[in-house]
Amino acid sequence: ETGVTQSPTHLIKTRGQQVTLRCSSQSGHNTVSWYQQALGQGPQFIFQYYREEENGRGNFPPRFSGLQFPNYSSELNVNALELDDSALYLCASSLEDRLNTIYFGEGSWLTVV
Amino acid sequence: AQSVTQLGSHVSVSEGALVLLRCNYSSSVPPYLFWYVQYPNQGLQLLLKYTTGATLVKGINGFEAEFKKSETSFHLTKPSAHMSDAAEYFCAVTKDMEYGNKLVFGAGTILRVKS
Numbered sequence: 001e002t003g004v005t006q007s008p009t010h011l012i013k014t015r016g017q018q019v020t021l022r023c024s025s026q027s028g029h030n031t032v033s034w035y036q037q038a039l040g041q042g043p044q045f046i047f048q049y050y051r052e053e054e055n056g057r058g059n060f061p062p063r064f065s066g067l068q069f070p071n072y073s074s075e076l077n078v079n080a081l082e083l084d085d086s087a088l089y090l091c092a093s094s095l096e097d098r099l100n101t102i103y104f105g106e107g108s109w110l111t112v113v
Numbered sequence: 114a115q116s117v118t119q120l121g122s123h124v125s126v127s128e129g130a131l132v133l134l135r136c137n138y139s140s141s142v143p144p145y146l147f148w149y150v151q152y153p154n155q156g157l158q159l160l161l162k163y164t165t166g167a168t169l170v171k172g173i174n175g176f177e178a179e180f181k182k183s184e185t186s187f188h189l190t191k192p193s194a195h196m197s198d199a200a201e202y203f204c205a206v207t208k209d210m211e212y213g214n215k216l217v218f219g220a221g222t223i224l225r226v227k228s
Binding site: 002004006033035040041042043044045048056058090092101102103104105106107 | 203
């Protein structure tokens with residue numbers, strides 16, 4: 001039990017649609033990041049939020065965006081879905097003073113058809 | 114830029130045998146290193162981590178890893194494999210603990226344990 005909860009667990013979207021994935025972290029976890037894990041690959045860093053502001057981004061286009069809220073929840077939004085966006089999306093969080101202890105949620109499986 | 118190479122996308126061992134999963138990294142600065150395990154249809158669970166100090170790190174479920182700076186390696190071992198160890202294992206590195214969640218992962222190694 002990591003204390004990081006993601007929803008939905010599975011969803012199917014059509015190419016061109018938009019999707020919002022949600023993550024709820026433990027109290028005090030004010031650093032949250034999102035990863036994309038395509039089938040058969042390791043997770044790839046999308047972006048990180050600290051105290052509701054983006055403070056780091058991987059090699060993902062602007063149609064990937066996020067939000068972090070004061071209640072330690074966050075969202076990943078993906079616009080104009082493409083078939084290659086089909087993947088497991090993982091949320092990870094940590095305490096500000098224990099950044100080397102990172103907790104992952106179980107992920108949201110997105111299938112784009 | 115940092116990178117992680119995991120040698121062997123699939124490793125198969127017999128129950129009770131030694132488990133050795135290899136990880137080599139590249140980093141321009143002293144790294145922080147992690148091993149995660151992923152069971153089917155689940156998220157990532159931290160096995161162990163190296164930040165500073167002792168280079169031999171012990172983790173959960175009997176796993177350990179040794180940081181060897183001269184070899185830029187962080188191999189994962191377990192003396193005796195159990196059927197429940199069958200999973201996918203990921204090595205990860207980060208150099209910047211100020212933004213601690215920016216992990217760079219390897220491609221993963223699937224461990225199969227034969228009875």
